[in-house]
Amino acid sequence: MANTAKSMIDKGRTQLGYREGQDNWTKYPPEVPGLGWAQNQPWCQTWISWLAVKTGNTDVVPLTASCLACTDWFKERGQFHRSGPKPGDLVMYGPSGGTHVDMVTEVSGDRIRVIGGNTGGSYGGTYYNGDGVYEKWTDISNPRIHGFARPKYKAGSTDQTAILPDNGGSGKPPIGKFTVKRGMTMIGICAILGVTLAELLTANPQVKDPNRINEGQKLNIPDKKETQKPQPTKEPSKKPDAKPTPDRKPDPTTSSENTPVTPSKPDTEKPNQGVKKYTVRKGDTLWGIAVTHGISLQKLLDMNKGRFPDPDLIFPGQHVNLDGKSILVPDTVNNGTACTCETNKQPKPLKPVKPVSPEGSTVTLGDVMPAKPPVVQKGWDRPLTAAETDNARVIYDQALAIFGTQDGPRAAVIGIATAYQESRLQNLQGGDRDSAGLFQQRPSMGWGSHAQVTDPAYAARKFFTTMKELAPGWKSMPLWEASHKVQRSGSPMAPASFELAAAKLVVEFSGGKPADAPSKHGKPYDPSKDVPEVQPEETTSAVGDWVKPVQAAPGTPFGQQGSMWASGHHTGLDLPAPQGTPIVAAGTGQVIEAGWAGAYGQSVVVQHENGVKTRYAHMSAISVSVGQAVDAGARIGDVGSTGNVTGAHLHLEFIVNGVQVDPMRYLGG
Structure with a gap:
């Protein structure tokens, strides 16, 4: 069976x-x-x-x-x-x-x-x-x-x-x-x-x-008719000529009751004359349109019966009736034909038009970056694609629309860096639980419907309006703090690593050049300050008090090349082990991150001495919390297969002064 x-x-x-x-x-x-x-x-x-x-x-x-x-x-x-x-x-x-x-x-x-x-x-x-x-x-x-x-x-x-x-x-x-x-x-x-x-x-x-x-x-609960199993219907006892047959079409001059119907006079005027209508723009929702025009969503739906089978799915270019009259204007998203809701075809969204930066919005790096960011800057893992750049541009445009040309560019840096950490600026259709879109926002947590959070304009606007509400002092906050107020990430510092890369992009969008100087802060930003003064090879060498987090034979080694990794190479050491195998801290330190970390899945990061951090990724369970002190050999969680994985294992990283190095230097051969 x-x-x-x-x-x-x-x-x-x-x-x-x-x-x-x-x-x-x-x-x-x-x-x-x-x-x-x-x-x-x-x-x-x-x-x-x-x-x-x-x-x-x-x-x-x-x-x-x-x-x-x-x-x-x-x-x-x-x-x-x-x-x-x-x-x-x-x-x-x-x-x-x-x-x-x-x-x-x-x-x-x-x-x-x-x-x-x-x-x-x-x-x-x-x-x-x-x-x-x-x-x-x-x-x-x-x-x-x-x-x-x-x-x-x-x-x-x-x-x-x-x-x-x-x-x-x-x-x-x-x-x-x-x-x-x-x-x-x-x-x-x-x-x-x-x-x-x-x-x-x-x-x-x-x-x-x-x-x-x-x-x-x-x-x-809406009062509906009983939903009993459908029963076979008996043939109605009507005259044979009461129903149309295959070779006899209904007479358009009679109604279903065979009463005469007066033909309507041909309309010589434009069919949409006198009709109050609204054309859907990118990022709109039916609820937002209803609020803007001072009517309830239910009234709006009643005015547009049959036009929106799924009220959560509308597209730029569609027309929304605002006065209850019929709208027969050509619908640009339906190839110029009048909208008909009998079709199963979903209209395609219009391609976004690349906007022109507002007059006087040109900025320099010094305008949108602190004199010295609190974390080492990584830069993009790889060059951005055209689609990813377009998504960043949408975030930039929404920031300017909400915060204006003075504060908008800095807000855009926060938004772009956050979105890059969450999705690599890709409009993902899924993620952890029900997360989706550029910012991996969850419909179940009140961010909007799936269709909304996967609309880049809506997602960016939602991020910024939430930042205004939850982080009113965002302009004086470090990037990671403002971002974390909105996202509540398990890795709050992560977006700050992309602050410089996001700032350069914002400068480019504004019409300026990344090296422009001087700025309102006095000195141009010097990217060389983001390079660790001491390279990993010159830092603390491996010592004998490090322990292996999982007793397992090494799997994929550090540095292995491959297109499956965003950086082009493996940034840690894999230790394959059965689901639920205990994981212990490799050394004494303090937990600085614990929770979901995107592709890393459930992850823990421990800060050790001498600028060394260790990351433990893809865990099935976490048994420590942020701020907790741990000793070498103390259990911090269990092996799992969360995040981007093909099987249960521990992905272990050693990060020295912000740069990933081979864990075997610390664990021995």
Whole structure:
């Protein structure tokens, strides 16, 4: 029965009624290889991965805790469909398929029965609120459905499975209140309840900003018709000529009740005359447009019925009706044709126009850099691509728009350096948990929808407005401090390493030259001050009190060349070991970083004497905290496979005066 859709469906149904514990605790993450870290996180995708493990379907279903990663996995293999669901398909919800996942158990006409974890539904006659495994019916046309991922099960594996009593969500629809849980978004709640965003907002007029909801908040559940299993319809007892036949088209001069319709007079005026409309610009949201024009989001959606199937996904050039009248103007993002929401094609965003720097905004390095930055400057890992440069330009433009030409350039340096640390200035579609975009902002933490945080203009604007709110004294702060006030990074000092590179880029964007002088600070910035006065080869040599963090044979050595590394070479020493193997500090020191560090995954950095730091990356667990003193040989965490890895191991770095050196110089041969 392994490697079949039937095995997945039958195994899933054995879990019906299972409910989570406190803070999303379930039995599933520890039983999926590599997903132990996902405990206490939203677990709908982890549950699907668990089914794959238990049924031998790991070769056709990716083991991941991310709905977005799952969606992308199937898209890359050409196994993603927008229609025609089959039993065993995975139903991916929300923008880009990154919000929620269910599995199809039955198809009947234009309806599908789905089963899922971390969802809501009825079981044993009682409705439960988004906390377990339930089965229910929904429409194939549900606007929350992004599409259907189809695993390559064995041929003939979608045979009819056992039909269960309608305990799983096909009884009365949910009524009453829904309690928001940690990590939930309005989009995800819509997927759980099987309603549209408009329906949910109509039932909850107290929600002023759909991008900001809080854990424990109570939402009214929209009153919908019962979602019973669809029944075969009897042939209506109408006269044969009451319905059009293949060779007889309906008469356009009559209505459906066969009453005469007066043909409308041809309109000789422009179809959009007198219509108040708004053209969407880059970074806009429907909610923002509604607020700007003094109307509620629900009213705006009512004025544009059918135009925006997904209210979180709009594009520059689209037209938004602001007075309830029909808009028939050509839509520039639909190849000049009038907008029609029957099409499944998503309009492509317009290419950004490279803006011209405002008059008088030219700056020098001395204008945007401190006399001596607090950390050694690294520079970019490699030359920026055109797309990365464009993303940096968007950050620069947003900084000037928010802070003006006087303070904007310095703000841009902070933003660009931060984005480079978070994403290498790439508009990433995923990351840690639900992080995405240039700044790796998390929709579940209130930064906006996935579509918003992956819009460079929106992401930059959100970063800067948050900086204004949380770091009002940012102009007098070191770069790392202002950045950390916004990002709350596990490696707060990291962005400051790219301050000089970001400053040079800002000077270039402003129309100046990186070597321009003098500046308002008196002296031009001297990049030579960023070079360590003592090179690693001349610093403290290896001593006998260093210990090996993991007792394992060395893997990939320091300095190995390869395009898989951003710097072009391996910056540390790999020590392969089983997941959970204890990691100890290589020497006595103080923990200065502990937490998520991008490609390093879960990481710890310890500061030792004589300008030496050690980094321990890809950990599955961290057992120390920032500021804690540790002795050589003290346990600081466990081996794992978090971040950019291909298997469980410790990535160990020795950093001397800001420069990575071969760890074997300290650990011995």
